[in-house]
Amino acid sequence: MNNLPDGLFAFLEHAGWAGAVIDPIPGDASFRRYFRVADGGRRAMLMHAPPPHEDPQPFLDVARWLAQHGHRAPAIHAAEPAEGWVLTEDFGNDRMRDWLDANPAGEEQAYAQAIDALVQLHQSPPGPFAPYDMSVYHREADLLTEWYCPAREIAADAAAYRTAWGKALAPLLDRQQPGVTVLRDYHAENIMLLSPAADGSGEQGLIDFQDALVGHPAYDLVSLLQDARRDVAPELERRMLDRYRASTGADDQFEADYALLGAQRNAKIVGIFTRLARRDGKPRYLSLIPRVWQALERDLAHPALGPVADWFSANIPDEVRAAHGGGVR
Structure with missing residues (x-):
């Protein structure tokens, strides 16, 4: 696929999602990019927040704190924060x-x-x-x-x-x-x-x-x-x-x-x-x-x-x- 960030396929393979279908999502006001990934019946959200403009570690820290205290943040499936990769639960389309x-x-x-x-x-x-x-x-x-x-x-x-x-x-x-x-x-x-x-x-x-x-x-x-x-x-x-x-x-x-x-x-x-x-x-x-x-x-x-x-x-x-x-x- 065109215009996919370097390292995407390697990260998904390490996360146990090799061969997943990748669907880019339009971006927001930041340098972050989002993708939906599907592998059979599994669905997940992939975030790419690459350094130096972004750092996904704060997202991971807050998500884990929220979950520990009973608040509904997306579950974290896999992460390589140094490379900007986070794979999370997909909350669907209903903003x-x-x-x-x-x-x-x-x-x-x-x-x-x-x-x-x-x-x-x-x-x-x-x-x-x-x-x-x-x-x-x-x-x-x-x-x-x-x-x-x-x-x-x-x-x-x-x-x-x-x-x-x-x-x-x-x-x-x-x-x-x-x-x-x-x-x-x-x-x-x-x-x-x-x-x-x-x-x-x-x-x-x-x-x-x-x-x-x-x-x-x-x-x-x-x-x-x-x-x-x-x-x-x-x-x-x-x-x-x-x-x-x-x-x-x-x-x-x-x-x-x-x-x-x-x-x-x-x-x-x-x-x-x-x-x-x-x-x-x-x-x-x-x-x-x-x-x-x-x-x-x-x-x-x-x-x-x-x-x-x-x-x-x-x-x-x-x-x-x-x-x-x-x-x-």
Whole structure:
């Protein structure tokens, strides 16, 4: 077959899958590549995450931790991380986002189960992962001033931006102790419906969790309910946030932290999508910025975002904000 990575057949042979049929899967925003492999009645997913751009070891570590604590990550069949190869359980084709496009009546139940999975995750002890500390929050939020503002020819005050985020996020750092495992990209494209029923119920599986850190429980909730790639109605967001709070006993301060992390995450995503277009030649992500910007505006309206909201008012022109972020040229 053409364009298959070197070493693929040797890895499959070592893994006990020699002669398997290989079916490439379209890629995502990373250097990783995925293939479905079939050998008689056996099915598996093959990931190639080659160094130096990728390192599959964090994926393996997080997958094993999740499985050990009763969370539904794909089983690992074989791995050669130094060469970038991982063979895992195949979760099938039903991404939550795609399934809901075809089965909108199942939305409430599918999201409810995704919330319940987060509740379960947050009841586990935090994993042995690095902390989601202020340096990470700053590095992520800075992507807006590093990529988006120059693309829009906005002469933003980057130093004041950092100061504003420091003031807003400092109190949150104490509240996120001792922390929970934060998957960091928990949304409808990274949740697999393994056996979906017509009402949206059924087992759900997790993918794309290799960047897990230990941080605040609101982060993955924001990732799910302020989805950059799928419209989530504010009414559904409210019901699911209430569901989480009812299950965990989270107080009103949690609402402020949810808005803080929503704004931080959405600012990061605007920067990432701009970088994907400008640096990596992937302009399709630009069409998602208006949705992200709308969520960012809602978060900025919360009083907890005062310093950051003031910076946006002073640095991002009204006409850009009125266009919900506009288009990057």
